[in-house]
Amino acid sequence: MQRFAPFLFVxxxxxxxxxxxxxxxxAExxxxxxxxxVLVIALxxxxxxxxxxxxxxxxQEWLHIGVSGVLVHAIYLGGVFVAIKHGLSAGVTALVVGMQPLLTAFGSGWLGEKVSARQWGGLVLGFIGVGLVVSGKLGAGALGPMLIPAFVALLGITAGTxxxxxxxxxxxxxxxxxIQFVPTAIVTAIAVAAFEDYNIExxxxxxxxxxxxxxxxxxGAISLLNLLIRSGSAVNVASLFYLTPPTTALIAFAVFGETLTLTAVIGMVVAVSGVYLVARTK
Structure with missing residues (x-):
């Protein structure tokens, strides 16, 4: 079962x-x-x-778990949702957040982990693949103030991991x-009180x-992410996020009939190859 956890998570x-x-x-x-x-906590x-x-x-254990939750949920998801809601294209958002595995590799020395030349190559290759996958969906909104929450989201998921x-x-x-979602809800509630009116249809x-x-x-996905962080290196776990844009593109193609270009297909192959290089044990 553990062998299939990365694929199920992605x-x-x-x-x-x-x-x-x-x-x-x-909704805002x-x-x-x-x-x-709030619903997650209630469940x-x-x-x-x-x-x-x-x-x-x-x-201190409560504190550490709570801080990780705020970074992964409140900061990351908050940044992504705000950026997309206010006009940043999903493609640009995916590209910005797609830098997470590279940033994680730079910070892996803090964990005492070493990134091999092969893994660095895989990380770069994976990022190129993500760029190819989302290249046709960059659209408008590629520049502007909404890049700020996207980069905040990038820092949140990287620091949280x-x-x-x-x-x-x-x-x-x-x-x-x-323990993760209670402080996440508190931080988000403060942000809602400061910037929104809690309008939901x-x-x-x-x-x-x-x-x-x-x-x-x-x-589901967050529980799998926690399990993967527990059992694998930070760089290996982070590299899985390279597979998110390609998988999302395939789902959108199958469910919503969205266009899947040849460039995107090539990007998928490149991204998967990069993750393989990162995760390969030998």
């Missing part, structure tokens, strides 16, 4: 665009995310208590989810998107 993480596509037109971005976080807290999940024994790997790689997924499209993001992404 697939589930890539379906996040379904939530954005169906839900974002009906941070309000959407706050509702998502996971009773499960953790009913199953008597172990909780961290020391205050490195921080969690160093300070709290192992924690119970049931209680850990609660409750309809079938929004409810589907919300349910998908809560169950598939926040519970």
């Amino acid at each position: 697939f589930l993480w890539s379906t996040g665009f379904v939530g954005a596509k169906y839900g974002m037109p009906y 971005p941070l309000s959407f995310l706050l509702t998502r976080y 996971m807290l009773p499960i953790a208590l009913a199953t008597r999940a172990p909780w961290p024994k020391w205050p 490195l921080y969690q790997k160093r300070f709290c790689p192992k924690f119970d997924l049931r209680s850990g989810s609660v 409750w309809n079938g499209h929004f409810l589907f998107a919300l349910g998908w993001l809560v169950l598939v992404l926040s519970l």
